Amino acid sequence: MKKQHVDYRPEKARFGEYLAMFQGIKMPWLFIILIFVATVCSTFAALNISMFTGDMVDANGRVPAAQLAAFALSYLLVGLCTAGSAIFQGVASERINLGLRKKLWRKIIYTQQSCYDADGGETLVSRVTTDCDYASKLLTTIVGLVSLAFSMATYLTQMYAMNVTLSNYMLLFIPFSALIGWGYAKLRFLIAQKTQAMLARTTTYLVERTANLPLIKTANAQQQEIERGRANFQEQYVMQIKTGLMTSLYTALQTLYNIVSIIIPFSVGAVLVSQGVLTAGVVIAFYSISGSVGVAFTNVINYAGEVRQANGALARVINTMKLPDEQGRNGRDLDQPDEDIQLVDVTFGYGQEPVLQHVTCQIPKHKVTAVIGVNGSGKSTLFKLVERLYEPQQGRISFGQTDAKEYDIHAWRRAFSTVAQGSPLMEGSIRENVCYGCQREVSQEELLKVAKLAHVYDFVQDLPQGFDTQLTGGGQNLSGGQRQCVAIARAMMNAPDYLLLDEATSNLDAKSERSVMEALDELMKGRTTMIIAHSLSAIRRADHVIVLRDGQVEASGTPAQILEAADNYLSKVMDRKRPALS
Secondary structure: OOOOOOOOOOOOOOHHHHHHHOOOOOOOHHHHHHHHHHHHHHHHHHHHHHHHHHHHHHOOOOOOHHHHHHHHHHHHHHHHHHHHHHHHHHHHHHHHHHHHHHHHHHHHHHEOHHHHOOOOOOOHHHHHHHHOHHHHHHHHHHHHHHHHHHHHHHHHHHHHHHOHHHHHHHHOHHHHHHHHHHHHHHHHHHHHHHHHHHHHHHHHHHHHHHHOHHHHHHOOOHHHHHHHHHHHHHHHHHHHHHHHHHHHHHHHHHHHHHHHHHHHHHHHHHHHHHOOOOOHHHHHHHHHHHHHHHHHHHHHHHHHHHHHHHHHHHHHHHHHHOOOEOOOOOOEOOOOOOOOEEEEEEEEOOOOOOOEEEEEEEEOOOOEEEEEOOOOOOHHHHHHHHHOOOOOOEEEEEEOOEEHHHEOHHHHHHOEEEEEOOOOOOOEEHHHHHOOOOOOOOOHHHHHHHHHHOOOHHHHOOOOOHHHOEEOHHHOOOOHHHHHHHHHHHHHHOOOOEEEEEOOOOOOOHHHHHHHHHHHHHHHOOOEEEEEOOOHHHHHOOOEEEEEEOOEEEEEEOHHHHHHOOOOHHHHHOHHHHHHHO
């Protein structure tokens, strides 16, 4: 198999966009302040330890008990502050991550459906799970940088107070270290970008393939998918190795600075001690403090790398936040009598090529409208536009004489229920699936009534846990016909004004189809209904027929009127059934 490569585009965002990302998230300011306080206390305690080390060398063993007690307390304080800072940072990080995940998930739910057409939404898994973690990393890193800046300023002030010459020699190494640190951060950013892209692609691959394992098996494509999986995992392995090398590089930089922090104080300090400028104890204390500066400086380099790494991941989150929302709750309510739904000169496509072109038709109120046509003629797309999952790119959809866009999109959808071919079920109980989307409490009596009408009760009564039986992913522990019955019951439970039936009985056997159609006939009384169907029984129930061909309306009218018209799809399908419709 040809080796695949990850295509990725580095994403960046402005600092103001990062700040805006945290709007609406309750920030753990108390824990952030505690992190800074713990760092300050640890800095002064470590400074006291370093100074005591030098005093102990110069005291020749005659150290007062009070100073020894202060030394022990300083060590204890450093340990407590370090542990406390880690705990505070962990809690603050998880609270920030939780807040961002909630905000991002809400955004994903309300984002326009068209934004997910390119990848089916699978890459959003990594946005919510992995990328959100970098929000806390960015904030805690910034807090860490501020704390380190304070610590370094404190250490450097004390170093210059001890000896200017030694301090100047130590500062000579900082520009060189800064240059190395900038290169490290840049390299880490590029590797992190590609690693995240690789993880997102692997996640997308696994989500899609695990959901379609039956297809893989029945198509005998196991070996093909094994090879594709190996290619993905191999590239992920390479990126993880590169990430490990970056960690090793950071360790090498830290070791290098530690070596320099030993050489400079002792080589220069030895000269100054021989000249009588400094004592050995001062050199020891200076070395200890400069070591703390070295640790702080290498941490700054590491933090810089983390900031660059977080930049790309959070930019993807920010770009998701920028996606356009569906129409908000600012439109009119649909609290008026039913009206005809009209499509006027509607054109729509998912990409460059239009699926529907200049479609003008009417769905009369309180009638059953059958939408028919060959595969690819645009029937399902017409349904999606009526549901307002998408908006027309040209033309308009009207409720009576009013443009549908004037109505609140949620109020609009509450008036509709859809039963599609292979309607999806959610993980949960049968009860939860039947009542899914209901805006009210459902009584047991109402549940039983709907379940019997939709023939869900026929098989639920034989299950040990009845309506509380848990469904596996997609309801795979039910048969296709049983899943369709649950979907029909869900539509019934919502008591809609408008029904959209997309091959609603396609997965039922002949007996079940007849009984369910009887229940649907009862449900359709007084309601406006659209049916996508190829079966003659469904078409016979229609009062109105719309024939689509190549994304255009070929004919519309009653079944009898269309049969009398010029050659079209319906006349071809029902040519032998003319007497039944006349």
